[in-house]
Amino acid sequence: MNALWFYVIAFILIWTFAVLFRDRLKIEIQGPLLLRRTKRMRGFIDSIASGHPGLWRWILNAGIPVAFFFMFYMLYLMVMSLQSIFVTPQASLIVPGVEIPGSPVYVPLGYGIVGLATVIVVHEFAHGILARVEGVRIKSIGLLLLAILPGAFVEPDEDDIKKVSPISKLRIYAAGSVANLILAGICFAFFFGISAYAIPAAFQADGVQIDSVVPGSPASEVLKPGLVIESINGMPTTNLTTYGMALKRIRVGEVITMDTDQGTFRLKTGRNPNNSSRAYMGIRTSNHLEVRGSVASVFGSTLPYALTYLEELFFWIFFLNFAVGTVNLLPAKPLDGGLMFEELLRYRLPERIVKPAVSYVSIFVILIIAVSIIWGTGRGLLMMF
Structure with a gap:
């Protein structure tokens, strides 16, 4: 909801500024449109x-x-x-x-x-x-x-x-x-x-990280961004591949046990908004990456993460x-x-x-x-x- 408030505040500030200084800045107001x-x-x-x-x-x-x-x-x-x-x-x-x-x-x-x-x-x-x-x-x-x-x-x-x-x-x-x-x-x-060459050479996956949690979803009251999922119902989730295999075993309405780097959580899955036959938690994930020792000895343990930001930006x-x-x-x-x-x-x-x-x-x-x-x-x- 924080991002929604960002847009609401930006809307109020921009439109107030545009109305007050429309003549000086030569701003045209045509209904909901500023030009x-x-x-x-x-x-x-x-x-x-x-x-x-x-x-x-x-x-x-x-x-x-x-x-x-x-x-x-x-x-x-x-x-x-x-x-x-x-x-x-x-x-x-x-x-x-x-x-x-x-x-x-x-x-x-x-x-x-x-x-x-x-x-x-x-x-x-x-x-x-x-x-x-x-x-x-x-x-x-x-x-x-x-x-x-x-x-x-x-x-x-x-x-x-x-x-x-x-x-x-x-x-x-x-x-x-x-x-x-x-x-x-x-x-x-x-x-x-x-993603295909630099990231695998510099990092190794050691779990699946929660990037975001969907508001109003089953996970919204239980999980939070930043948690690293280590297993689901006892099945290890060392990377996105094993995480996907664990998800396939989950059923709608099932109470699952999720082990993370910050403790164990239990939540009841819901129905996927776009496919009622599939279980739904309401999280988006990515591989949690750890800098390889050989790379860290040369570039340190912080600088290599710049690759992940560039990967996201280009994507x-x-x-x-x-x-x-x-x-x-x-x-x-x-x-x-x-x-x-x-x-x-x-x-x-x-x-x-x-x-x-x-x-x-x-x-x-x-x-x-x-x-x-x-x-x-x-x-x-x-x-x-």
């Missing part, structure tokens, strides 16, 4: 775009087919999710630092803020660079806040966009998500290198850029994927068919996302109180 436009940074974007325009076009020419692949693949996954949307929702609201029961993902607050910052900056700058490469003027650059959700935007000249060729429009529309996917790929390579930058980049490619306006889908249909179909087709698909996609988020996240939030 601040500026003409700065346009020169910086121009310099990047003019440096290697051919390279930018080449990257996006290769990226457009990738973007369309993810567009239709994500649409396929969404259609497939309809059969289990009220059992196992495929979409969930991800709020850094807030553990929501039933959500498949928990993003730590610090890593989440850094990761989302990279998503926003890379995405919007890519749109701006490709707009200038294609000769489209940038009217303004700015920051926005939807209630408490931050964002940024690059506002191209709409009249200029109408004048460019269809392939130029596709490059501009795809640029943001393609940039996110490229950054995701780079960060995944670093994450994989650290969350990868995850958030990949997740936001692919979701943004769904064929629903006003997402970039919706604009690309509309341009694709225009290539072969008349306008009288394109507009209704894009509208119907957009409503279908947004409706599924909304229902899945409301159902999945709503149930979880109710369990927290």
